[in-house]
Amino acid sequence: MLISKIITIGDEILIGQVTNTNASFISEKLYSIGIPVSRVVTIEDTEEALINELDDSVKNFNVTIITGGLGPTHDDVTKPTLVKYFKDELISDEKVLEHVKSIFKNRNVEMPPVNYQQAMVPKNSKVIFNVNGTAPGIWIEKNNKVIIALPGVPFEMKEMMKSKVIPMLAEKFSDDIKYVLKSKTILTTGIGESNLAELIGDVKPIIGNNKLAFLPSLYGVRLRIDVKGESINDTNNKIEEIENKLRAKIDEYIFGTDEDLPEKIVGDLLLQKNLTLAVAESCTGGLISSKITDISGSSKYFLGEICSYSNNSKFNILGVKEDTLKKYGAVSEETALEMAINVRQKFNADIGISTTGIAGPTGGTNEKPVGLVWVGLSDGSRTFAMKFMFGNNRERTKIRATYMAFGILRNHLKIFY
Amino acid sequence: MLISKIITIGDEILIGQVTNTNASFISEKLYSIGIPVSRVVTIEDTEEALINELDDSVKNFNVTIITGGLGPTHDDVTKPTLVKYFKDELISDEKVLEHVKSIFKNRNVEMPPVNYQQAMVPKNSKVIFNVNGTAPGIWIEKNNKVIIALPGVPFEMKEMMKSKVIPMLAEKFSDDIKYVLKSKTILTTGIGESNLAELIGDVKPIIGNNKLAFLPSLYGVRLRIDVKGESINDTNNKIEEIENKLRAKIDEYIFGTDEDLPEKIVGDLLLQKNLTLAVAESCTGGLISSKITDISGSSKYFLGEICSYSNNSKFNILGVKEDTLKKYGAVSEETALEMAINVRQKFNADIGISTTGIAGPTGGTNEKPVGLVWVGLSDGSRTFAMKFMFGNNRERTKIRATYMAFGILRNHLKIFY
Numbered sequence: 001m002l003i004s005k006i007i008t009i010g011d012e013i014l015i016g017q018v019t020n021t022n023a024s025f026i027s028e029k030l031y032s033i034g035i036p037v038s039r040v041v042t043i044e045d046t047e048e049a050l051i052n053e054l055d056d057s058v059k060n061f062n063v064t065i066i067t068g069g070l071g072p073t074h075d076d077v078t079k080p081t082l083v084k085y086f087k088d089e090l091i092s093d094e095k096v097l098e099h100v101k102s103i104f105k106n107r108n109v110e111m112p113p114v115n116y117q118q119a120m121v122p123k124n125s126k127v128i129f130n131v132n133g134t135a136p137g138i139w140i141e142k143n144n145k146v147i148i149a150l151p152g153v154p155f156e157m158k159e160m161m162k163s164k165v166i167p168m169l170a171e172k173f174s175d176d177i178k179y180v181l182k183s184k185t186i187l188t189t190g191i192g193e194s195n196l197a198e199l200i201g202d203v204k205p206i207i208g209n210n211k212l213a214f215l216p217s218l219y220g221v222r223l224r225i226d227v228k229g230e231s232i233n234d235t236n237n238k239i240e241e242i243e244n245k246l247r248a249k250i251d252e253y254i255f256g257t258d259e260d261l262p263e264k265i266v267g268d269l270l271l272q273k274n275l276t277l278a279v280a281e282s283c284t285g286g287l288i289s290s291k292i293t294d295i296s297g298s299s300k301y302f303l304g305e306i307c308s309y310s311n312n313s314k315f316n317i318l319g320v321k322e323d324t325l326k327k328y329g330a331v332s333e334e335t336a337l338e339m340a341i342n343v344r345q346k347f348n349a350d351i352g353i354s355t356t357g358i359a360g361p362t363g364g365t366n367e368k369p370v371g372l373v374w375v376g377l378s379d380g381s382r383t384f385a386m387k388f389m390f391g392n393n394r395e396r397t398k399i400r401a402t403y404m405a406f407g408i409l410r411n412h413l414k415i416f417y
Numbered sequence: 418m419l420i421s422k423i424i425t426i427g428d429e430i431l432i433g434q435v436t437n438t439n440a441s442f443i444s445e446k447l448y449s450i451g452i453p454v455s456r457v458v459t460i461e462d463t464e465e466a467l468i469n470e471l472d473d474s475v476k477n478f479n480v481t482i483i484t485g486g487l488g489p490t491h492d493d494v495t496k497p498t499l500v501k502y503f504k505d506e507l508i509s510d511e512k513v514l515e516h517v518k519s520i521f522k523n524r525n526v527e528m529p530p531v532n533y534q535q536a537m538v539p540k541n542s543k544v545i546f547n548v549n550g551t552a553p554g555i556w557i558e559k560n561n562k563v564i565i566a567l568p569g570v571p572f573e574m575k576e577m578m579k580s581k582v583i584p585m586l587a588e589k590f591s592d593d594i595k596y597v598l599k600s601k602t603i604l605t606t607g608i609g610e611s612n613l614a615e616l617i618g619d620v621k622p623i624i625g626n627n628k629l630a631f632l633p634s635l636y637g638v639r640l641r642i643d644v645k646g647e648s649i650n651d652t653n654n655k656i657e658e659i660e661n662k663l664r665a666k667i668d669e670y671i672f673g674t675d676e677d678l679p680e681k682i683v684g685d686l687l688l689q690k691n692l693t694l695a696v697a698e699s700c701t702g703g704l705i706s707s708k709i710t711d712i713s714g715s716s717k718y719f720l721g722e723i724c725s726y727s728n729n730s731k732f733n734i735l736g737v738k739e740d741t742l743k744k745y746g747a748v749s750e751e752t753a754l755e756m757a758i759n760v761r762q763k764f765n766a767d768i769g770i771s772t773t774g775i776a777g778p779t780g781g782t783n784e785k786p787v788g789l790v791w792v793g794l795s796d797g798s799r800t801f802a803m804k805f806m807f808g809n810n811r812e813r814t815k816i817r818a819t820y821m822a823f824g825i826l827r828n829h830l831k832i833f834y
Contacts, residue, residue, distance in 0.1 A: 014454045016445025019438050023459070028433025037431045039466075040459035042440070049456075279724075285710025286703035289724045293702025296778055296811055304730040307696075307706045307722040309715075313764055317721065347730055361713055394713055 002035045002176055005061040007053050008042040009068035009078060010152055022067050022154055029161050033170050034177040035063055045069050050081045058145050062176075063169060068152030070135040072117040078149050079138070083122050086140055090120040093127055093136065100134045128164050132156045139168070146172065170232070179228050182235035186246060187260060188253040189220035189407030196221050199250050206245045210238060218396055219262060219403040220255075255410050262406040263291040269413045270301035270351075277409075278347035279305040280318055280339035282330065283357035283373055287402045303347040308339070318342050331356050331368050336376035336385040344378050351379045353409055355401050359394045373401045375408055382416065419452040419593055422478040424470050425459040426485035426495060427569055439484050439571055446578050450587050451594040452480055462486050467498045475562050479593075480586060485569030487552040489534040495566050496555070500539050503557055507537040510544055510553065517551045545581050549573045556585070563589065587649070596645050599652035603663060604677060605670040606637035606824030613638050616667050623662045627655060635813055636679060636820040637672075672827050679823040680708040686830045687718035687768075694826075695764035696722040697735055697756040699747065700774035700790055704819045720764040725756070735759050748773050748785050753793035753802040761795050769795045770826055771802075772818050776811045790818045792825055799833065 006026055012018040020042060027037045039061070043049040045068070057064035069078035083090055097119035104111035118134045121127050128137030128148070133156040138149040148165060150157045170177065188196060193216050203212050211226040225242050229235035247254060255265050270277055279288050289305035292298050308314040311330050315322055320338045328334040336356050344352025357373030364370035370392045376385035388404060390397040423443055429435040437459060444454045456478070460466040462485070474481035486495035500507055514536035521528040535551045538544050545554030545565070550573040555566040565582060567574045587594065605613060610633050620629050628643040642659050646652035664671060672682050687694055696705050706722035709715050725731040728747050732739055737755045745751040753773050761769025774790030781787035787809045793802035805821060807814040 013441065014444055014457065015448045016441045016443070016454075019436055019441040020457075021436050024430065024433045024436040026433070027431055031432045037433075038461050040431065040437075042457035044455050281703075281706075284707075285715075286698075286706025286722055286724070287710075289698075289703030289726075290701075290707045290815075293704075293724075293726065293776075294812060294815070298702075299726055299780075302726050304726040304734065305703055305722075305724040306734070307703070307710075307724070309706075309710065309719050309721040310764070313721040316765075317723070317763055346734055347727070348733075359710075363716075395711060398707075398711070 001178070002062045002173060003038045003060075004030050004035045004063035004065065005039045005057055006037055006041070007050070007057070007064060007066045008040070008152075009045050009050065009066065010042070011045060013042050014044065022152065022157055025154070025158060026065055026067070026161060029166055030063070030065075030169075032181045033166055034179045034181070035169060035173065045075060045077045047077055047081045047084070050077060051085055054081075054085050054147070057147060058142060061145065062173070063146045064148065065165070066147070066149040067157055070137075070149060070151045072114045072134075079120070079122070082125075082138065082140060082147070082149060086122065086124070086142065088122040088124050088140075091123045092116070092119050093121045094119075096121065096127060096129070096136045099129070103134055128160055128168075130156055130160055132159055137165070139165075180230065180232055180235050181226065181228055182232075182239055183224055183226045184239050184243065185215075185258050186223040186225065186243065186254055187220060187256045187258075187262075188223065188250065189255050189262060189403060190411055191221065191250075191253045193221050196223075196250060196253065199253075200246065201249070207242055210242065212242070218399045220253075220407060252411060252414065255407065261295075262403055262410070264295050266406050266410050266413070267292065267295045267298055267301060269410060269417075271297075273413060273417045275350040275413070275417065276301050276303050276347075278303045278343045278349035278352050280343035280352065280354040280376075281305060281307045282309060282314070282339070282355055283359045284355045284398050284401050284405070285309065285359075287398050288353070288355065288405055291402060291406075303349050306343055306346070314339070319346075329368070331358055331372060331374065333374055333376075333385045333387065336374035337378070337383055340376035340378040340385070341383055344380070351377065351409070351412075353377050353405050354385075355405060357388075357390075357397065357401060359397045360392050361394055364392075371397055373397065373404075375401065375405050377408055377412055379412070379416070382412075418595070419479045419590060420455045420477075421447050421452045421480035421482065422456040422474055423454055423458070424467070424474070424481060424483045425457070425569075426462050426467065426483065427459070428462060430459050431461065439569065439574055442571070442575060443482055443484070443578060446583055447480070447482075447586075449598045450583055451596045451598070452586060452590065462492060462494045464494055464498045464501070467494060468502055471498075471502050471564070474564060475559060478562065479590070480563045481565065482582070483564070483566040484574055487554075487566060487568045489531045489551075496537070496539070499542075499555065499557060499564070499566060503539065503541070503559065505539040505541050505557075508540045509533070509536050510538045511536075513538065513544060513546070513553045516546070520551055545577055545585075547573055547577055549576055554582070556582075597647065597649055597652050598643065598645055599649075599656055600641055600643045601656050601660065602632075602675050603640040603642065603660065603671055604637060604673045604675075604679075605640065605667065606672050606679060606820060607828055608638065608667075608670045610638050613640075613667060613670065616670075617663065618666070624659055627659065629659070635816045637670075637824060669828060669831065670824075672824065678712075679820055679827070681712050683823050683827050683830070684709065684712045684715055684718060686827060686834075688714075690830060690834045692767040692830070692834065693718050693720050693764075695720045695760045695766035695769050697760035697769065697771040697793075698722060698724045699726060699731070699756070699772055700776045701772045701815050701818050701822070702726065702776075704815050705770070705772065705822055708819060708823075720766050723760055723763070731756070736763075746785070748775055748789060748791065750791055750793075750802045750804065753791035754795070754800055757793035757795040757802070758800055761797070767796060768826070768829075769793075770822050772822060774805075774807075774814065774818060776814045777809050778811055781809075788814055790814065790821075792818065792822050794825055794829055796829070796833070799829075
């Protein structure tokens with residue numbers, strides 16, 4: 001089996017100012033191509049510490065990734081130590097030098113001479129080009145062991161790992177790599193875990209030997225598909241096949257995949273269908289409105305919101321009938337319905353949505369416990385409200401009610417428009 | 418000089434599912450008592466890997482902290498390996514056993530027999546009590562080198578580090594520790610970095626040989642005081658002295674320290690002064706309202722909010738004069754003033770605040786560029802609006818305008834009520 005190791009160089013990590021997020025990113029990527037990491041070490045930026053680790057690397061690991069210590073100053077120990085350890089010499093790389101010069105030119109800054117140093121690379125190495133910065137990556141091979149040095153800046157390192165290092169390693173070790181892993185997350189909303197499981201039914205015919213995890217979140221249940229294949233193509237095909245089988249069963253609850261945002265999805269739908277939205281919030285306290293307006297261009301479909309946090313304001317400003325509030329209370333189906341109807345009319349919007357509930361941690365009763373939330377919707381022809389129980393954490397209830405409202409709105413737009 | 422090392426055990430870290438936040442927490446704490454970490458290593462949970470590291474620890478490091486692998490199952494390698502390595506034996510600790518039993522009793526669950534294992538500790542060790550979980554920590558000494566094993570659950574580990582391990586290490590090495598570090602952050606709002614620096618003036622007489630860092634953030638400028646002293650008492654005294662000197666100069670801009678939240682601070686002030694608040698939002702899109710309602714009990718002082726995202730709603734719902742909108746535009750001092758006045762009246766609140774601006778990234782003009790925000794306030798006797806430029810990042814502008822509004826409100830409450 002192929003195994004790999006990560007060496008992180010940097011005093012900020014050792015004094016606890018910075019968390020080693022680079023290591024988890026690199027670990028995940030190497031694991032996904034079947035070269036799992038079995039050792040991560042963070043060391044001081046000294047030649048001695050690095051040489052000790054290189055001894056171990058060359059002896060015990062197929063692949064070693066070093067991050068950090070690649071800058072142009074005398075503190076930066078990685079390049080000189082690699083040259084010394086592998087008995088190599090530094091030569092200037094023309095393409096890298098041009099790139100470094102162009103970076104300073106684009107900033108309209110004279111290049112400090114120390115940066116000539118950045119274009120110097122070990123003669124017996126491959127250069128890994130760094131589009132986002134001045135320090136190139138270095139790929140050294142010895143006895144079929146690979147040592148790769150990358151800059152410590154996460155933004156630079158990540159791009160280099162994804163676009164260069166991983167494909168290069170996959171190619172170099174193509175005969176030895178036994179598996180490739182890939183995952184994709186299907187985002188659902190508006191349905192609970194057990195109902196979703198029931199709709200999907202027996203998973204065996206859908207996933208075969210692969211994995212499907214149900215991950216409840218504040219935004220809805222996420223379904224993570226994990227597949228293992230012989231090649232990247234193989235895993236892509238498997239993921240696609242499983243996703244299609246899932247969509248055949250639960251498509252109406254799927255609002256996106258991986259990093260998709262519900263607030264962007266509903267915004268795009270409103271825009272595409274040329275509809276406008278207004279919101280009446282109580283227990284969500286403005287969070288629905290704030291999430292919607294996080295999306296650039298939301299002013300094209302979002303007209304505004306009223307947060308009626310006090311009972312008086314539900315009556316005075318939103319025009320909920322005094323009778324309704326008295327008879328059914330502020331947290332009730334009737335109030336949620338009137339809030340949705342009235343906010344739609346007040347803003348002259350196509351659709352109004354509303355929330356009213358008990359966020360807690362206090363204010364609950366036996367009949368109306370903490371976590372009870374009504375979400376209402378009115379579009380002029382249709383008006384309804386749905387009841388939810390979101391538990392006794394105030395912040396979570398706000399978030400869950402907000403994303404439930406997005407889910408209800410999204411389904412409504414899909415079905416009726 | 419004293420030096421320390423961290424050994425993290427855990428496959429989740431090696432496959433990149435989890436970031437090693439434990440290591441940065443421990444590093445910071447050890448650094449603060451003058452026993453800096455010079456090596457962090459993450460290994461697989463095998464006896465062989467741990468024994469290799471223990472060899473290195475006993476030879477080269479004054480203190481080693483191991484996290485993870487302390488559970489009761491056969492996967493958990495730390496305790497058996499320590500016993501084997503130090504030629505010790507496991508004995509049952511009565512106090513720990515009682516504690517483990519009480520945890521299950523409180524959950525109303527029968528204790529699975531495997532948990533008797535949790536109360537077994539090496540005979541020649543000190544027990545580090547774990548109030549939050551079932552796995553006790555273990556403190557072993559050999560040749561004046563200390564090896565400490567802690568559970569990997571961050572919540573449990575952190576409490577044990579803070580309340581037990583750090584004080585125990587500070588005492589054990591009190592003769593050798595050369596320094597203690599401590600920092601405290603003073604949170605300011607409503608004033609820019611350069612104006613703050615001007616008010617503070619020459620820092621030398623205030624901080625002496627210690628450090629003061631100006632850290633601009635979305636919430637206002639944070640001032641971090643870093644002191645180095647001979648003992649914990651010494652650093653506490655130094656921090657207090659510096660804080661008092663700073664408060665003498667800039668007290669009106671200081672709204673809290675360390676983890677204080679602006680939305681909680683203004684909420685407490687409103688409650689204490691028995692005042693109510695209503696908010697009119699445009700460019701902040703509901704974020705002010707959402708932050709205020711994150712605080713439990715906010716319904717006692719927060720009446721509600723109107724987000725008038727469209728021009729029409731500023732006129733129709735908030736009652737801003739058509740003439741004002743035409744003559745000065747939606748993003749103007751005049752509109753901000755009317756929004757604050759009107760929202761206060763509509764909700765019958767003591768104080769109204771308002772925001773109107775151009776969050777971007779589009780919609781700016783030469784005269785009114787992206788990032789321009791007006792924040793207004795009206796309390797019936799006094800009405801004013803202030804102008805800010807928050808740059809061209811939409812999300813940052815929303816956050817900065819929100820916290821600026823909290824800063825203005827807080828100062829107003831301090832001065833006039």
